[in-house]
Amino acid sequence: MASLPITPAQRTLTSSALKLIGVGVDHRTAPIELRERVAYNPGQAEEMLSRLVATSEIAEACLLSTCNRTELYLKPHNEAAAYRTGLELVFLSRAPEIEEEGRFFVKRDLVAARHLLEVASGLQSMVLGEPEILGQVRQATGLAETVGASGTVLRKLLRTAVATGGRVRHETAIGSGAVSFGYAVVDLARNIFQHLDKCSVLILGAGETARQVARSLIERGAGELLVANRSPERAAAFLEVFPETHVVPFDERLEVLPRCDIVVASTGSSEPVLRAADVAAAMDRRKTRPLLLADLGVPRNVEAGAGEIGNVFLQDIDSLEDLISRNLKRRRQEVPRVQEILDYELAVFNEWHRGLAAEPVVALLQKRAEKIRRRELEAVRERLPAEVHDEVDRLTRSLVRKILHHPSHQLRRGNPLDAGKIGLVRALFQLDEDDEE
Amino acid sequence: MDTALRIASVLLPLLYLLVTVGYGFLFFAKRPAARKVAPPLFYATLALHLLYLVALAVRWHQFPMASVSQTLSAVAFAVALVYAFVEWHGREASTGFLMLLVASFLETLSALLRTPSPPDREIFHNPLFATHTGFALLHSTAFMVAATYGFLFLRLYHEIKRRRFSVFFGQLPPLEVLERMTSGALLVGFAALTGTMIAGAVWAKQEFEEPWLRDPKILMTFGIWLFYGVVLLLLRLRRLQGRQLALAALAGVVAILFSLLGVNLFLTEVHGFL
Numbered sequence: 001m002a003s004l005p006i007t008p009a010q011r012t013l014t015s016s017a018l019k020l021i022g023v024g025v026d027h028r029t030a031p032i033e034l035r036e037r038v039a040y041n042p043g044q045a046e047e048m049l050s051r052l053v054a055t056s057e058i059a060e061a062c063l064l065s066t067c068n069r070t071e072l073y074l075k076p077h078n079e080a081a082a083y084r085t086g087l088e089l090v091f092l093s094r095a096p097e098i099e100e101e102g103r104f105f106v107k108r109d110l111v112a113a114r115h116l117l118e119v120a121s122g123l124q125s126m127v128l129g130e131p132e133i134l135g136q137v138r139q140a141t142g143l144a145e146t147v148g149a150s151g152t153v154l155r156k157l158l159r160t161a162v163a164t165g166g167r168v169r170h171e172t173a174i175g176s177g178a179v180s181f182g183y184a185v186v187d188l189a190r191n192i193f194q195h196l197d198k199c200s201v202l203i204l205g206a207g208e209t210a211r212q213v214a215r216s217l218i219e220r221g222a223g224e225l226l227v228a229n230r231s232p233e234r235a236a237a238f239l240e241v242f243p244e245t246h247v248v249p250f251d252e253r254l255e256v257l258p259r260c261d262i263v264v265a266s267t268g269s270s271e272p273v274l275r276a277a278d279v280a281a282a283m284d285r286r287k288t289r290p291l292l293l294a295d296l297g298v299p300r301n302v303e304a305g306a307g308e309i310g311n312v313f314l315q316d317i318d319s320l321e322d323l324i325s326r327n328l329k330r331r332r333q334e335v336p337r338v339q340e341i342l343d344y345e346l347a348v349f350n351e352w353h354r355g356l357a358a359e360p361v362v363a364l365l366q367k368r369a370e371k372i373r374r375r376e377l378e379a380v381r382e383r384l385p386a387e388v389h390d391e392v393d394r395l396t397r398s399l400v401r402k403i404l405h406h407p408s409h410q411l412r413r414g415n416p417l418d419a420g421k422i423g424l425v426r427a428l429f430q431l432d433e434d435d436e437e
Numbered sequence: 438m439d440t441a442l443r444i445a446s447v448l449l450p451l452l453y454l455l456v457t458v459g460y461g462f463l464f465f466a467k468r469p470a471a472r473k474v475a476p477p478l479f480y481a482t483l484a485l486h487l488l489y490l491v492a493l494a495v496r497w498h499q500f501p502m503a504s505v506s507q508t509l510s511a512v513a514f515a516v517a518l519v520y521a522f523v524e525w526h527g528r529e530a531s532t533g534f535l536m537l538l539v540a541s542f543l544e545t546l547s548a549l550l551r552t553p554s555p556p557d558r559e560i561f562h563n564p565l566f567a568t569h570t571g572f573a574l575l576h577s578t579a580f581m582v583a584a585t586y587g588f589l590f591l592r593l594y595h596e597i598k599r600r601r602f603s604v605f606f607g608q609l610p611p612l613e614v615l616e617r618m619t620s621g622a623l624l625v626g627f628a629a630l631t632g633t634m635i636a637g638a639v640w641a642k643q644e645f646e647e648p649w650l651r652d653p654k655i656l657m658t659f660g661i662w663l664f665y666g667v668v669l670l671l672l673r674l675r676r677l678q679g680r681q682l683a684l685a686a687l688a689g690v691v692a693i694l695f696s697l698l699g700v701n702l703f704l705t706e707v708h709g710f711l
Contacts, residue, residue, distance in 0.1 A: 177607060191597060191606065194529075194613045287675045290612065307598070311678050319600035326602055 018153070018353050021083050022112030023104060024064075024071035025091065027126045030103040037095045040065040042143060048090060049149040057081035060154040062144040063090065064119070066136045068126050073116060075153050110350060113157055117342045120165030122174055129174035129331045134165040152356065157349060164345040171341065174334045177327025181209060182216025184320045185294045189222075189262050192290050192313060200224040202260040203245075204253060204274070205267035206231075206238035209296050213264045214242050226260065228253045230267070254278050258285035262292045265301035273297075276305030283309055294320065355412030361422050362408045364431040369400045438496055445489040446510075450548045452482040453513070453541040460533035464608070467531075476530050479537065483521055486514045486544075497555055500567035502574070504555035506547045511571075513543035515578035519625050523582060526621030529614045532589070536582065565640035572632035577697070579626030580665075580690050583619050587686035590615040594680055616679040619686050620672055626689075627665045634662060657696045665689055 025038055040048060045063045052061040052074070060075035072090045076082030083106070091098050098104050107115050115124070120137040122129040141158040144150035150158060169175045178187040186196070193199050201222050203210050206229040214225065225245040229235040235247045248256055257263070257278065267273055274293070279302075283291060293314045295302040300316060307314030373396050384392060411425065425431065459475030462468045490511060493501035501507045520536040560566055593609050596602055609615065668685045671677040677685070 187607070188597065190611060191593065191609075192612050194611050288678045290679070310680060313597045315597075315600060322600065323602055323606075 017357050018109045018113065018350065019076055019079065020109050020112045020153070020157070021074045021076060021079065021086065022071060022107040022115055023074075023083065023087055023091070024069060024107075025098060025104045026069035026071070026124065029105055030098065034095055034098060034103060035068065035070065038065075038070045038091050038098070039067065040070065040090075042139070045140075045143055046147055049144060049147045051089060052086060053147075053149045055082075055085050057085055060144075060151040061086070061149045062140055062154055062158055064137060064140040066133065069119070069124075071116075071119070073112065073154060073157075075151065110346065113349065114342060114346050116157065116161045117164050117346060120161040121168040121338055121342065122165070123335065123338060123342075127179050128328065129169075129176075129334070130179070131169070131175050134162065134169065137165060138162050153353065156352060160345055160349045164342065167345070168338050168341050172334045172337045174331055174338050177323075177330055179324050179327050179331070180212065180216065181296060181317075181320055181324075182213045183220075184323050185213050185262070185264060185292075185315075186216050186220045186222075187323065188294070188313070188315060189217075189292055192292055193261060197221045197223050199261040200259055201226065201262045201264065202248070202253065202256060203227045204250075204263065204265040204301065205229055205297070206234040207266060207268070209266040210264065211238065211241060213266070213294070213296070214238075214245065217262075217264075218242065218244060222262070226256055228256075230269075254282070257282040260291070261289065262294070263302075264294045264296065266296040267301050269297065269301060270299055272301055272303040274302045274306060276303045276309065279303075279306040279312055280309050283312060286311075296320070351413065358411040358422065361425055361431065362411055365408065365411075365425065365429055366404060368429050368431055369404055373397070373400050438492065442489070442492055442496060445485065445492070446548050446551050449482070449486055449489060449510075450541065450545040452478070452485065453517075453537060453544050456482055457534060457537045457541045460530070460537050463531050464534040472530060475533065476524070479517075479533065480521065483514075483517050486510075486517065490514060494567075497557075499555075499558060499561035500570060502570060503558045503561050504550075504552060506550040506552060507555055509543045509547035509550065511574055512578065513540045513547060515574050516540045516543065516582070519575070519579045519582045519622055522625050523586070523618045523621040526624070527610070527614050527618035529610045529618065531610055532586075532618070535585070563640065565636055565643070569633055569636035569640055572629045572636060576626045576629035576633055577693060579622050579629055580686070580693050583622035583626060583686040584690035586615055586619040586622060587683035590619060590679060590683040591687075594683070612679055616682060619679075619682055620669075623665060623669060623672075623682075623686060623689075627662075627669055630658075630662050630665065634658060654696065654700045657692075657700050661689065661692050661696060664692065 025035060027035070040063060045065055049061055049063055052058050052063075052072075057076060057078040058074050059077050062073045064071045064073075070090070072086050074082050074086050087099070087104075091104060116137075118124050120134055122131070122133055125133050137158070141150070141155075141162055144158065145155060178184040189196055189199060196217075199222055201217055201224065203214055203225065206227060210227070214227070217225065225242070226248045227235055227238050227242075227245045228248045228250045229238065230250050232247075232249075239245055239247055253273070257274075263274070265273060279291070279293070288311070290311045290313065293302050293306060293312060295314065295316045298317060302314060302316075304314070306312055377393065377396055381389065407425070411422070456475060456479045459471050459478060462471035463475055490501050493507060493510075497503065502511050516536060517540045520533060520540070523536075524530050524533060561570075589609055590612060592605060593612055593615065596606055597612075610618075664685075668677065668682070668689070672682060
């Protein structure tokens with residue numbers, strides 16, 4: 001049986017009091033064939049979380065499952081046993097070869113916490129900075145809370161991850177610019193037209209690329225969507241996926257062309273489906289309104305001469321790829337800024353966690369002080385006029401609170417591994433006696 | 438009043454700077470909060486600037502362009518005023534940074550060059566001449582602003598058309614908006630140019646006995662007015678594409694610069710008093 005592995009590089013960040021295990025499979029460690037076998041839908045994830053926290057070795061658990069990753073985060077009672085149980089239940093039960101081929105990663109303590117923050121920020125995504133992952137982390141957070149699998153520590157960590165992901169997207173350009181053909185078309189359209197919702201779109205072709213572009217346009221609120229395909233069956237299948245579109249017979253594409261602002265051509269035709277003369281005729285009827293032509297076909301679907309016509313913006317697959325690589329480069333330049341934010345948020349989380357370790361001592365200290373206050377107050381109560389009882393009660397409470405404020409704050413901020421300091425506080429204030437009581 | 442004017446002359450550059458920073462956040466960082474704060478602050482600054490210029494006119498009993506400082510402030514106001522209209526017309530605030538940076542610079546320079554009292558220039562006491570000059574300043578500024586937006590339009594147009602995407606791509610408003618901002622500035626410019634010509638004609642009739650209609654400056658100005666009129670008419674009839682409008686805005690400014698510099702300096706004596 002393999003023990004919980006730890007690399008030398010992780011050692012520096014594992015000396016904190018945080019006990020956390022992160023086990024996962026992602027696009028870097030495993031091919032799609034393996035990833036899809038360990039993917040969990042929400043129902044399955046809910047059931048698995050319940051099973052995990054029902055075991056004696058796991059205190060808290062969270063399962064994040066997307067098309068590119070399945071990751072399990074555990075707060076253990078017993079580290080080695082929790083790791084083994086988690087690995088077997090979540091991964092090996094579905095794909096035993098994951099362990100044999102070493103197609104998973106294990107991270108511990110703050111390294112695991114940082115990894116989760118990086119995932120939520122899009123740094124670990126296949127497409128750097130992609131936005132969907134933040135929603136998926138948010139969903140996993142909600143699920144763990146609903147099932148009752150996340151406790152104080154994991155709940156705080158997951159919420160920190162969601163907040164950090166949001167902050168990163170708000171304060172940096174990690175998610176800016178299109179990095180897919182679909183969004184590249186949207187990006188270009190937004191540089192030409194003010195209102196995408198008032199734009200009519202004609203999609204020529206009904207294949208995977210056409211669907212990708214249609215999905216992006218619909219997501220960003222494009223107006224009327226028309227689809228024309230040589231095969232009516234494929235057009236009908238397209239309509240099933242995107243019921244908001246209208247099917248136009250392929251032969252009638254030129255008739256609807258003048259009223260379309262964006263045309264996406266992605267057919268398998270070996271001949272151009274739009275000739276320069278067709279576009280010129282349409283532009284005559286469009287008067288001054290510009291036209292965006294996105295030709296995603298190979299061989300090209302739109303005659304190159306169409307790009308020479310005034311107010312026609314013809315983009316082919318090469319230019320869209322140029323745009324995408326330019327945006328990816330810009331996103332990569334943002335990584336150091338994102339790392340700075342993660343450093344800060346992780347430090348805040350770590351400080352909170354350290355304070356958590358001191359919490360029982362702080363509670364005992366407050367309990368002890370309150371006990372003394374009550375006893376002393378009781379001793380003098382009969383000698384004091386009744387009308388000042390409330391006032392004295394308030395005064396003594398305030399005194400105790402103010403005296404304990406600084407020591408409590410220092411204890412919460414201190415290093416939890418510094419057991420001597422906590423022991424000294426316990427001895428000075430005789431807290432162990434109170435604890436026993 | 439002098440104390441109030443002194444305070445305003447210091448306050449205005451600071452306000453313009455603040456507004457420019459706000460619009461900068463909108464332009465570079467696309468902060469939604471800046472969209473809520475920067476435009477109202479800008480309109481308040483513009484109103485204060487107008488009050489300041491009116492107060493200057495009242496205080497010195499002449500059009501507030503008698504000194505270099507006053508002229509710079511008036512130009513800054515014209516830039517800001519034209520931009521305010523263009524922002525409203527284009528329903529887009531993201532380019533304010535570029536325009537207000539110019540206004541900020543001019544207003545700061547105006548404050549630095551401020552003298553306790555401007556020279557007394559008799560010609561600026563005449564209300565007709567003041568109107569003529571005010572409109573002239575406004576139309577020149579508006580046409581310059583139109584040319585700037587026209588230039589930005591052409592830059593983005595050619596980037597998309599030639600499929601060569603620079604750092605500007607994604608930073609500027611869409612072509613449709615740039616086109617509307619260009620046409621907005623042209624509208625202000627054309628109206629102000631019309632006002633300039635009418636006020637100038639009435640004033641010149643009072644002042645000069647010699648025939649002045651054949652003066653090259655006047656003919657040139659009339660030609661420019663006709664050119665912009667035709668451009669705006671074609672735009673109204675939807676016969677002018679964005680690129681053509683942008684080129685017209687740039688060509689118009691070249692003609693105005695020629696009229697201001699070339700004709701004024703070498704071919705006319707009518708505007709010799711300038």
